[in-house]
Amino acid sequence: MATMTTTATELVLALSEGEKVAGLHGDIRVPLSAVRDVDVVRNPVTEVRGLRAPGLAIPGRTKIGTWRRPGGKAFVVARRGTPAVRVTLEGADYAELMVGDDDAAALAGRVRAAAGLPEPAVEQRVTFASGELTLGGTLALPPAGATGAGPYPVALVVTGSGPLDRDANHKSMRIGTSRDLAHALARAGVASFRYDKRGVGESQGSFLAAGLSDNIDDARAALAWLRTRPEVDPAQVFVIGHSEGAVVTTALAAEPSADLAGVVLLAGMAKTGEETLSWQTRQIAGDLPAPVRLVLRVLRTDLVAKQAEAVTKIKATTTDVAWIQGRKTNARWTREFIAFDPAPHLRALRTPVLAVTGANDVQVDPDDLEAIAALVDGDVTTVRMPGLSHLLRREEEGNGGLRTYKQQVRKPTDPEVLTLVTDWITSRLPER
Incomplete structure (x- = not known):
């Protein structure tokens, strides 16, 4: 069985002889400086995406070798029933390494410490009810010692359009913006909740049959559930929405019963759909x-x-x-x-608003920021970020268009966006 270890400067993935034959590859060594993230995958065989080239796959049981997909290639050694450590890399031959280990959580901690990464969020996989459906999500809490004990301020994170899971990943493209936001918030002492859309991941229902109004209902149900959790402070609740999630957030926050501490609109629109x-x-x-x-x-x-x-x-x-x-x-x-008009909802907002759109966004007009600033009556901050695309990545040499999306997602969510959002939220919290 493959083993993952670290030296003072390298991450080493050592393969057994059988795995070398199956994957047509030798041991892999990458600098620790290339490690960008480490997490644990519960069901790695089902989460591997892309084209096997080359490698061995026994459907539902084993995957060994290289998988190529938009956003880069991954080297995988995964078996059914064994959790895996997933290491995200930047500037290496592989964008990702995934290796099974019976004690994946401990291994992930060792790799994270060797790479000098901060302690991760404490995550709980949970479910909540939205009407007759049960939806799955992840409650992320600050790591021990981040900013003291809870209850914590919390942000509900609402993903963009399409069949996206709680991390904002599509089956053919790992975008990951919701997960990146959740982990940045945890490091700043703020809890968060993100969830799979209807018919995606662990959520019941049909994605294709769901309307925009259903998605708003689901966000409202998630918000109500979140306020019942003893880990969070119900008086310090924020909502962060990206793309379609910003539409949902705008509608939700305008409701008199929302009672939010603030909202963040990432690539939010002011025009009709x-x-x-x-x-x-x-x-x-x-x-x-x-x-x-x-x-x-x-x-x-x-x-x-x-x-x-x-x-x-x-x-x-x-x-x-x-x-x-x-x-x-x-x-x-x-x-x-198509029929949704955000203008009356924006006028109805009575909560602080941060609106951020990239200057290179080709899906939402960056000029809508001016309209948002004019429509919101109260505390509103708008930021037009140079070089930022709709996927919240920097594209300094291009225009952020669709044809570069596969290359963009090889990079993490822009750190300045994460810092801007977390700083804005923490600046609105009472001193503890």
Whole structure:
């Protein structure tokens, strides 16, 4: 069985002879300075994503070798029933190493200490009810000794659009913004809660059948559940939303019963959903590679016109799910998003607001920050971050467009964003 150890300067993954043959690879050594994160994966065989090249896989039982996916390749030695340590790397041949170990938590602690990483959040996997559904999530508490004992101030973290899990990961792209936010908050002494969307991960329901109103209901249920937890201070509750999560946060925070200490809108919009989709399409059309734009011109295909046609068709639907332009679409969610106007909700906010959008965002207009500042009556801070994309990564040499997303997610969430959010929240806490 593979073993993971550390020296004074290196992380060493030593393989057995059989594993070397199965994975067509020798032992792996990387500098400890390349280690960016260490965590424990409960079911590693089911969490490995991508194309096996090369390696051995016995479905549901064993995975040994290299898996390639957007965001970089991973080397995996995982067996069913054995937890694994996942090490996230930067500047190394592999973006990730995952190795099974019967005492994965202890091994993760040793690797983390050797790499000089801070103590991790204390995480609890929990469930809560939203209507008739049970949704799964993670309550993250500050590590022992961070800022004293609880009850802690807490932030509910709401993910963006698409079938994202609690960490803001898609099955084909590990974005990880929610997890990065949760861990940054824990280091600052703030608890957090993040959850899988309907039909994703450990949450019941259907993602495709869920509407935007359902997602708001789920966030409201998560907020109510969070206030019942003895680990958190119900008087110091914040909500952080990214992309669609910012839409959900805007609607939720405007409710008179919300009683929040503050909200953070990351890539939040001030236009209607329909206007935002139209703006987004224009940005994406200009970001396509030159050969693709040439093909579209030859075929006389106007992306903006095609998008407008799709919106018209979706507006005419009455079902939760519909086929639009050859794709199965979450029609009810799209209808509700198209009709959503954040302006009245922003006007109704009576809680401090931090709104952050990247100057290189191609999915939400950065100029919406000016409208947010004008609409919110009270304590509002807006930050337009140079070089920041919609995925909350820096893209100094590019424009943050969709074609660079796979490269962007190889980097962690921008540290300045994490610091900005945690500093803003902690500055609004009473002295303890």
